[in-house]
Structure formats: structure tokens, C-alpha cells
Amino acid sequence: MTNSVVDAPPAQVPAELSPQRGRWHRVRPFLPLVALVVLAILPYSTISLPGIFEGPLNSPGTLQLLAICLIFGGLAAGYDLLFGRTGMLSFGHALYFAAGVYGTDILVTRAGLPLWQAALLTITGGTILAALLGAVALRTVGIAFAMVTLAFAQVGAILVARDFGGLTGGEEGLPLDVSGLPAGLVGVTNTVNLYWLALAYLTVVVFVVHRVSGSPTGRVLAGLRDDERRIGVLGLDPYRYKLVAFTLAGGLASAGGVVYVLIVGGASPHITSSELTLSLLVMVVLGGPGTRWGPVLGGVLYMYLDHRLTAFGTSDAVDNLPAVLSHPLSQPLFVLGTVFILAVYFFPGGLTSLAPRLSHLTRSLRPPRH
Amino acid sequence: MGTVILLTLTGLGLAALYFLVASGLSLVFGLADVLNFAHGLFLGVGAYGTWWAAGNLPGAGSDGFGFVLAVAFGVAAGTLVAILVELVLIRPLYSRTIEQVLVTVGLSLAGVALLQATWGADARPFPRPDWTRQVTGILGAQVPNGGLLLIIAAVLVLGAILAFLRWTRYGLVIRAGVENREMVTALGIDVRKAFTLVFAIGGAAAALAGALGGVYFGTVSPGQGGSLLIFAFIVVVIGGMGSVVGSAYAAVVVGLVQQFVNYYGTSGLGDICVVGLLAVVLLLRPQGIAGKVATA
Numbered sequence: 001m002t003n004s005v006v007d008a009p010p011a012q013v014p015a016e017l018s019p020q021r022g023r024w025h026r027v028r029p030f031l032p033l034v035a036l037v038v039l040a041i042l043p044y045s046t047i048s049l050p051g052i053f054e055g056p057l058n059s060p061g062t063l064q065l066l067a068i069c070l071i072f073g074g075l076a077a078g079y080d081l082l083f084g085r086t087g088m089l090s091f092g093h094a095l096y097f098a099a100g101v102y103g104t105d106i107l108v109t110r111a112g113l114p115l116w117q118a119a120l121l122t123i124t125g126g127t128i129l130a131a132l133l134g135a136v137a138l139r140t141v142g143i144a145f146a147m148v149t150l151a152f153a154q155v156g157a158i159l160v161a162r163d164f165g166g167l168t169g170g171e172e173g174l175p176l177d178v179s180g181l182p183a184g185l186v187g188v189t190n191t192v193n194l195y196w197l198a199l200a201y202l203t204v205v206v207f208v209v210h211r212v213s214g215s216p217t218g219r220v221l222a223g224l225r226d227d228e229r230r231i232g233v234l235g236l237d238p239y240r241y242k243l244v245a246f247t248l249a250g251g252l253a254s255a256g257g258v259v260y261v262l263i264v265g266g267a268s269p270h271i272t273s274s275e276l277t278l279s280l281l282v283m284v285v286l287g288g289p290g291t292r293w294g295p296v297l298g299g300v301l302y303m304y305l306d307h308r309l310t311a312f313g314t315s316d317a318v319d320n321l322p323a324v325l326s327h328p329l330s331q332p333l334f335v336l337g338t339v340f341i342l343a344v345y346f347f348p349g350g351l352t353s354l355a356p357r358l359s360h361l362t363r364s365l366r367p368p369r370h
Numbered sequence: 371m372g373t374v375i376l377l378t379l380t381g382l383g384l385a386a387l388y389f390l391v392a393s394g395l396s397l398v399f400g401l402a403d404v405l406n407f408a409h410g411l412f413l414g415v416g417a418y419g420t421w422w423a424a425g426n427l428p429g430a431g432s433d434g435f436g437f438v439l440a441v442a443f444g445v446a447a448g449t450l451v452a453i454l455v456e457l458v459l460i461r462p463l464y465s466r467t468i469e470q471v472l473v474t475v476g477l478s479l480a481g482v483a484l485l486q487a488t489w490g491a492d493a494r495p496f497p498r499p500d501w502t503r504q505v506t507g508i509l510g511a512q513v514p515n516g517g518l519l520l521i522i523a524a525v526l527v528l529g530a531i532l533a534f535l536r537w538t539r540y541g542l543v544i545r546a547g548v549e550n551r552e553m554v555t556a557l558g559i560d561v562r563k564a565f566t567l568v569f570a571i572g573g574a575a576a577a578l579a580g581a582l583g584g585v586y587f588g589t590v591s592p593g594q595g596g597s598l599l600i601f602a603f604i605v606v607v608i609g610g611m612g613s614v615v616g617s618a619y620a621a622v623v624v625g626l627v628q629q630f631v632n633y634y635g636t637s638g639l640g641d642i643c644v645v646g647l648l649a650v651v652l653l654l655r656p657q658g659i660a661g662k663v664a665t666a
Contacts, residue, residue, distance in 0.1 A: 148607075
């Protein structure tokens with residue numbers, strides 16, 4: 001009669017709540033791998049998709065656009081580590097990205113370091129910067145945290161724009177000196193290598209974010225997002241875990257900056273502006289915060305639309321519309337901002353929540369089977 | 371001596387601009403917990419409304435009574451936009467703070483893009499009365515009249531808001547709501563009406579800042595609101611969210627620090643000092659100068 005603990009009867013799970021096996025459940029785990037392989041061999045195809053891209057898929061222009069999209073997919077995934085998975089609303093993420101871009105550019109162009117040293121120093125520096133500033137900013141929570149990170153990022157923007165010490169080139173930006181770079185990364189014909197580099201960056205970020213969020217640390221981060229006080233009551237220090245997430249996200253962003261500066265071939269001050277952070281936020285929310293593929297999808301789509309809507313806005317179809325419609329439509333930010341507001345109201349889970357919603361819809365529309 | 375007085379008065383002019391933007395932000399945040407990124411849009415609407423009215427509205431112009439009418443039109447436009455934003459976009463999302471921030475972020479992106487689409491990205495010369503271009507000699511310093519106009523307007527707005535908060539019934543509701551919103555609701559008062567009111571006040575003050583800022587800078591451009599907004603945020607945090615008087619003190623400190631350090635140090639150093647000040651205040655006194663109390 002010592003340990004007569006009776007097991008509780010298993011709870012009844014309603015049929016519609018238990019996970020259903022879709023048609024593709026065996027293939028699903030391999031889908032990311034398939035997508036990676038398709039993206040990796042994409043530059044070998046010469047298919048042209050009129051209307052979607054201007055040239056064939058392997059033309060340098062298309063590859064550069066795709067590479068930028070992939071970089072921002074990775075950046076959004078890194079930002080989601082803060083916003084979607086830990087619940088920290090940072091308005092200063094552009095600072096660490098800009099640190100990566102300007103750090104590499106200055107070390108290569110002004111100091112003449114070889115690329116690998118510059119990249120290593122920059123990523124280390126960006127991570128340390130994120131750790132230091134995060135240590136201060138995380139003493140506040142919620143909206144105050146958002147404002148402090150915004151203010152820190154603003155200092156970065158001022159430092160770059162005012163060009164202290166003549167390092168950053170001020171308003172005109174700083175073109176990258178390509179003479180010291182490896183030959184494979186220079187020139188229009190080698191855009192494909194940069195594309196692969198961007199793809200590698202995206203892969204690394206997705207892998208890191210996936211591993212972190214699956215680890216015990218990731219569970220604590222999710223707990224912080226849902227109920228920070230409870231994590232404190234459990235005896236864990238919220239400050240430390242948040243600082244880890246902040247530092248990691250900052251490091252990933254500065255690594256993205258290193259790749260970005262190679263693709264674009266220079267640094268310009270607009271990447272330091274708070275608008276870049278706001279667009280990262282838009283990407284994550286449009287894609288679906290806290291999901292594995294949502295932010296990546298959001299980032300890629302946002303950058304693609306941002307580039308293509310400019311062309312769309314100056315096309316004949318839009319120009320022929322009355323001025324009331326054609327002028328706003330020629331502003332990518334107007335279209336994206338409006339879509340974003342609508343998404344906050346009507347699709348709170350972002351793009352990734354559309355699939356389950358639609359499957360509910362189709363299931364209820366389908367005639368019942370007998 | 372003349373330099374110091376000139377710097378003090380231009381610093382106060384800048385402070386007046388910050389105060390006009392920050393007072394509304396602070397009240398909105400204190401009462402409704404909305405961090406309003408779209409506040410810069412209200413400023414832009416006020417500036418462009420005044421600019422448009424001076425050229426197109428019958429009776430309005432760039433001088434004398436016509437200019438007053440143009441500014442009144444701009445302020446009315448800004449107030450209207452603020453009320454619409456509150457009613458249509460913010461109200462359905464109350465008590466969902468993050469979503470509200472996201473909506474105002476989207477609105478600020480889309481709204482500025484809309485201004486840019488309608489009137490172009492370049493700065494436009496702002497219609498202003500001739501006397502605002504001149505200077506007044508005060509104790510040996512030649513102070514631009516546009517800055518003095520801003521200071522006078524800000525003092526009047528400060529007085530009006532304080533009187534409103536102190537002596538009217540709605541002011542009482544707002545003060546009580548900032549301190550404890552649940553309690554006010556529990557007493558059977560519809561706090562949401564006060565939310566709309568606070569948005570209207572904030573929108574009007576920001577639109578006035580846009581119009582007078584246009585006079586001060588001489589030009590108007592779509593991005594103007596955004597850059598002012600960041601410093602207004604800093605003023606709100608330093609002053610304490612929800613406190614109009616705190617915002618006023620903080621605006622004066624920020625404006626003076628920026629002006630003096632930018633003059634005696636390197637250009638741009640003042641902006642950085644302001645952020646440093648913010649970090650110090652947050653570390654030593656996270657609730658700001660006045661804390662979350664709507665003092666009257």
C-alpha cells in the first residue's frame with residue numbers, strides 16, 4: 001500500500017483535434033532539402049519567366065535580385081528569433097546588419113584587409129556590439145525596450161551619415177574596393193557565386209534558428225514570449241536568456257551584412273535607417289511570426305515585391321489608370337504598407353497560416369463522403 | 371554672450387517643435403498604451419495641408435490672416451486624420467498592444483508613401499509670411515522669428531492642454547484614465563471616448579508642429595515627420611509616459627543639449643548626446659522624469 005498511484009485515464013482527444021496525416025506526410029520532412037537543391041541548381045536553367053523576372057533565370061540581374069531576396073529571407077528569420085520566438089519588439093535590428101555591411105566595407109576598402117579577416121572581425125565585432133547594447137537595452141521591457149533599441153540604431157544612422165573620421169563616406173555611401181577580393185566574387189559573370197553565398201547564408205540562419213528554437217534554450221525563449229513572469233518564478237533568469245537571443249540575432253544580422261555588401265558592391269546610408277527594421281518587422285508579420293518558413297517566405301516576397309513593384313508602378317498598365325490610382329500604386333511602400341495593415345487585421349498568422357485556413361475551407365466545401 | 375542667447379533661443383525653438391509632437395504621443399501612450407508610429411504622418415498631413423491651403427484654398431494665402439486660415443486648415447486636416455485613424459484602425463485592436471504598434475507602423479509606411487506619391491519626394495518651398503523670415507534682436511542676438519513663433523505656439527499649447535486637463539470634465543477623465551484605466555471603466559465612464567479625444571488633441575498638436583515646422587525650416591518634405599518622431603519618442607521616454615509637463619521639461623533639455631553640443635562640439639554629436647542622455651535616464655530612473663502621472 002505504499003505507492004498505489006493510479007494512472008489517470010488517458011484524456012479523450014476529439015477526432016478533429018488529433019493530428020491528421022495529410023497526403024504528403026511521408027515527403028514533408030524532405031521538402032526543405034528538395035527546395036534547397038532546386039534553389040542551388042537554379043542558376044543552371046535558362047528558363048525565362050516573362051512578367052516575373054526581366055531576364056532568364058541565369059542572367060546576372062535576376063540572380064542578383066534573387067540573392068538579395070535570399071539575404072533578406074535570412075535576415076527576417078534572424079529577426080524572428082527576437083520578435084516571433086522570444087516576443088522582443090526590437091526596433092534597432094538594422095544597426096547590426098549595417099554594422100556587418102559597413103564593418104566589412106571599411107576593413108576591406110579603408111584598411112585593405114583580406115576579405116576573410118574582414119568578415120571574421122566584422123561578425124565578431126557585430127556580435128559583441130549586440131551583446132553590449134543588448135545588455136543595456138534589456139534593462140527595460142516592452143515598449144520602452146522598443147524605443148531604446150530605436151534610439152541606439154538612430155545613433156548608428158547618425159554616425160554613418162555624419163561621417164566622423166571620414167570612414168563611412170557619409171550620404172554618398174562607400175563603394176567596395178574589389179581589388180583585394182577573391183576573383184570568384186568579383187564581376188558580373190561571377191554573380192552566380194554570390195547567389196550561392198546568399199543561399200548558404202540563408203541555409204545557415206534557418207538551421208541555427210531551427211536548432212536554437214528546438215533546444216531547451218528555445219523552450220525558455222518561447223516561455224518568455226508567452227509569460228515572462230512565470231519563467232522568473234521557475235527560477236530562470238529572463239535577462240540572460242533574452243540577452244543570448246539578442247546577441248545571436250545580432251551576430252546573424254551582421255553576417256548577413258557581410259554577404260550583402262559583396263552582392264551590392266558597397267554600402268549606402270539608407271540601410272542604417274529605422275525603415276529597414278520596420279520592413280523586417282513587416283516581413284516577419286506578413287510571413288508568420290514564430291514559424292520556421294514564414295519569416296523566410298515573408299522576407300523573400302517582400303524584397304521581391306519591393307523591387308518588382310517599382311517596375312510595375314512605371315509600367316503602361318498602371319500609367320494608364322487615373323492619377324488617383326496610378327500615383328499611389330507606383331509607390332512600393334504604399335502597396336506593402338497597406339497589405340501589411342490588412343494582414344494584421346485579417347491574417348494574424350501571416351502567409352503560413354493561410355494553408356491551414358484554406359484547407360479548413362476546402363474541407364467544409366467538399367461534399368461529405370459516404 | 372550673444373551666441374549663448376541665440377543658441378538658447380534656437381534650442382528652445384527646437385524644443386517647442388519636439389514638445390508639440392511629444393505631448394500628443396505622451397498622452398496617447400499614457401492613456402491608451404498605444405505607441406503611435408503614425409504620429410509623424412499627422413505632422414506630415416498638417417504641413418502639407420497648410421502648404422496646399424495657402425496655394426489653393428480661397429481666402430487663404432501666405433501672409434496675414436490668409437496664413438492663419440491656411441494653418442487652421444492644416445491643423446483641421448491633421449486632427450481629422452488622427453480621429454479617423456483612431457476610430458477605424460486603432461479602436462478595433464484595443465488592449466492588443468503589439469498589433470496596434472504594427473498597424474501604426476504600416477500606416478506610417480503607407481501614409482508617407484502616399485504623401486510622396488501625391489506631391490513628390492523632393493522638399494517643397496513652404497509659403498510663409500515675410501516677417502517670419504526676418505530676425506529680432508534680443509539682448510544682442512539675432513533670433514529668427516520662425517523660432518520665436520514656435521516657442522510662443524508651444525507655450526500656448528502647453529497652457530491650453532494643462533487648462534483642459536485641470537478644469538474640464540473630460541480632462542479629469544483623461545487624468546484619471548492615465549493613472550488607472552480599469553478603475554475609470556469600472557466607474558461606468560466610457561474611456562474610449564477619451565481615447566478619441568486624446569488622439570484628436572495629439573493630432574492637432576502634431577499638425578500644428580508640421581505647419582510651424584514648415585515655417586521654421588522653410589521647406590516641407592514627406593520624410594520630415596519620421597526624423598522628428600524619433601527625437602519625440604526620446605522626449606516622451608525621458609519625460610515619462612503620460613505626463614505633459616514631463617514632456618515639456620524633457621523637450622527643453624533635449625533641444626538645448628542638441629543645439630549647444632552641435633555648435634560647440636562636432637555637428638551630429640548633439641544627437642548622440644541626446645541618446646546617451648536617454649540611456650542614462652533609463653538606467654537610473656526607468657519611469658522618466660515625471661513617471662506615469664498626468665500632472666496638471
